[in-house]
Amino acid sequence: MSAHSIHEEEGHGSYGSYVAGFVLAVVLTAASFWLVLHGGFPHETALLGLAVLAAVQIVVHLVFFLHMNSSSSQRWNVTAFGFTVMTVLIVIVGTVWVMHNVSMNMMSR
Template identity: 80%
Template sequence: MAQTHSIHEEESHGSIGSYLTGFVLAVVLTAASFWVVLHGGFSRETALIGLAVLAVVQILVHLVYFLHLNTSSGQRWNVMAFAFTVLTLAIVVIGTLWVMHNVTMNMMSR
């Protein structure tokens, strides 16, 4: 008789504790972002850097706790697809900024 294997054998789904930890971290990071903006005591550059750092940390929290992205062998293709997406997005964004900067420099009178 042929053995049947489930497609989801190697998937690890989070526990209630894992989801609660991710939720609490996400709420704390969101509250910290609001506090940075509403506090008003920071310079513009400091606030932007703080918000960028909090945003990156929140992305990582969502990837780890809610999307279960990790470095296990079962997640290798997911990590590679995510890395390709990030690389493509970086190329598009940086290329757009570069083109727009060159257009501005060449079209504006100095």
């Protein structure tokens, strides 16, 4: 069994899917820059818009460039990615929660 035969059954993207992913990534990046440079939005709205655009761009990269989908051959990749997202969220939310509690319980307020 050669090294190349292991990956032969995996579906890789076509030229058109790579171009579509690239165009979507460029459009999302341009939209993010426009949102920041426009300056016509309140800070909370701009921050929420950037977060949404970032999440959509992550999905575009996962689908078009990393070929992550719901097929049975990708099940372990999706599971590992889900576990990674869950772990990162626990660390971030836990850190914010601890820092908030530390700030509220400081004696020098």
